[in-house]
Amino acid sequence: MKPIVRFAPSPTGKLHVGNVRTALINWLFVRGEGGTFILRIDDTDVGRSTKAYEDGLKEDLKWLGLNWDESFNQSDRFDRYDAAADKLREQGRIYPCYETSEELDRQRKILRSQGKPPIYNRDGLNLSEAQIAAYEAEGRTPHWRFKLSGKAVVWDDVVRGRQSIETGSISDPVLIRADGSYLYTLPSVVDDIDAKITHIIRGEDHVTNSGAQIEIFEALGGPVPGFAHTPLLVGKDGKGLSKRLGSLSMDQLREQGIEPLAICSLLGKIGTSDPIEARQSLEQLKDEFAFSKIGRAPARFDEAELDLLNSRLLHDMSFEVVEARLKALDIPASEDFWHLVRANLGKFEDVVGWSAVLHTSMSGQIADEDKEFCARAADLLPATLNADTWSTWTGALKEATGRKGKSLFLPLRMALTGRGRGPEMDKLLPLLGADHAKARLKGEAG
Template identity: 35%
Template sequence: MTKIRTRIAPSPTGFLHLGTARTALYSWAYARHFGGEFVLRIEDTDVARSTQDSVDQILASMQWLGLEYDEGPIYQMQRLDRYKVVVDQMIAEGKAYYCYSTPEELDAVREAKKARGEKALYDGTWRPAPGKTLPPVPEGVKPVVRFCNPQDGDVTWNDLVKGPITISNREIDDLIIVRTDGIPTYNFAVVVDDWDMQISHVFRGDEHINNTPWQINIFNALGAALPQFGHCPVILGDDGQKLSKRRGAVSVTAYEDGGYLPEAMLNYLARLGWSHGDEELFTREQLVSWFDGTHLNKSPAQWDPAKLLWVNAQYIKQADNLRLAKLVAAQLVKLGVTLSAETIESHLPLVCALLKDRCDTTVALAAWAAKFYADVVVDAAEKAQHVTDAVKPAIAMLREKLSTTAWDKASIAAVIKEVLTANGLKMPQLAMPVRVLVVGTPQTPSLDAVLELCGQEKVIERLAKV
């Protein structure tokens, strides 16, 4: 059996798009499932738009998602000599040729064809043919190199996602494979790369389907083994339009900043176009075990922020508290709250354990945790509603008794019970105003647990602000 080798090849012209991240995930999982190898390639031949910042962001996104690669990153711009060798050989063998048609001439040909109701393909002016006399080479015009695409027949492949696909060679023309500046175009460079890197399976977005016939024809012209192609449907946004860099999509790293866990994003992305029975939540190991290239959806998936939040909330509930504490500490810094290493290691994990069941991101968790460390500003309306004159005597008694009690959950609970009995109150009548004063909100987890973690000095101080 041929060794499975997959790749992801993003263009560094912006952030790592969610669709590309999903394709990377599928390529990675497929390689891992079959004990193969996963390659990262940076397709940076769009020199005008490629940036180092984009490269850095792509690498950071891959690292955050845990999509470790076996080779790479490999940069196309470092392979220009290799592409030139292949192009020169193709020209020598009559499989490619120089084209001197100017942009203005090409535009005129296209417009004339459109006027006649014909497909606006290249007219083959510079394509060599037996007995054909080519025009004289014009002075001062830098040529492009075009591929001699077959003029008859069909290109057919059995797509891993879509099934059999056939496109007639009459529907495509002689592709430009090298620009006037000597830089290869995408459809040519990607073939040489996949050939040299022995890529066996290519997962990519279905916007590439129309490129595939050209690429297959170039593979065949080079005598190279064809990879198997799998074209995944696009991801749609809330508006039903393709989710893209130009349509409101944000970067993978923005979700990290937004308090999502990488395993939650990985789980959600995997289910966004693939399924394993009715499984909604699964580990990375389960994904690798199950992902054999089948059960990929043929229809577009819709990005659902609410579902992603739900998935993230499930993973936060399961997360190790010390790990959460370190993530929350980084979010707290953004809120102006900086904690000592000792607090992050010992106290913050207890706070996270208490609060994580009610939070769907580490940002939300940090907003809650901040109440235990930063000054709390009590909303005047909340205070007026809950801290009434009728309950103030009970709050004063609670404050007095808490100032002398042992500071543990059981002792605090006993004091609360004593104050309730002495004042003839039920728990909500006392607990809600105490919560408002101590943490600024009437709804929290168990009051005794909240007070214990807030600390005796802080609780006594805040209860005085009736």
């Protein structure tokens, strides 16, 4: 049976590196197995969910190359959740509770003060009809909890190995709020059953939830999927990323000039046994993916490492990949130009500056003490330039002026490009052309 997985973001904010790592792992696994990748929009929180966020996260996934096979919105499926809730009521597996949030907080504080775990005391199971009538006379409406078995729930996690959750040590989860809206748990299980999800792949912060969810799967008569809980993403200092996720959203990284494959290369390799290197395609990442490579330590996300991968990706990028992008920037798209400048790019947009150096009229930078030297260089520059010109020309200049090393080469680079560092001059000079070069060496626009 081919695997079926789902990525289930909520359209209440922007897609960030933490979300994307989960989506990427799901995608790499299922594409490698020839299965189905489902995008589920978890928009049951109708007050906070927006179409703009939904459109944004879809755009981000497309930009990253993480295409999906099917998609649906939870907000279109409330009838299915209502039917599941009715089924659980008939089984006696969910029960009404009338405590307010303040009363529940007070319960937890008392238990903690007694050195006990803050587990719900199940008072809702023992309410008499008179007590229920009294609560409802006060205007209270119940929230509904799922009655856990109190037994151990055991599964073989694809990443973490054998897992066991003692359901007697956790609170019966609230499935339905007092206002009738659903929390994440029940709709997620119903959807996973209906979509025939075979593997739930998500962060290890959901391990305890999985124990409760497995019992809900069983109560609803659905097959229990396999689980893979991956270590969480942290900063390079080992601390959480929650305060910085806004600056690590996909639209922010895109605006900063980060390539989608740089993001996928980093997120696909951190926390694994593979070296962190830029990959030129998602296909390569897919072929290299294996759950067995994922370690147990948190995956450390380092923005400096992302910048480095971005540069390396550009340095190896073929002309065929960038030709259309160069044309979109009105840059004369030639393979020689791209191969000349790509090793000097940190971000793709840096190519605009190098195009200006080669394709627009500009004056070079010549220090006063170098003016005579540069004028002499202009006189010695041949009219026809090729790959050997730089070597023979600078050799002749060395003989004529006695300059060598940095005092020979740097003034020429500054006069010709206006920059102290850049592409190899033996390759740049023929592309620049003799007329432009001579003009710049004389301090003129060329």
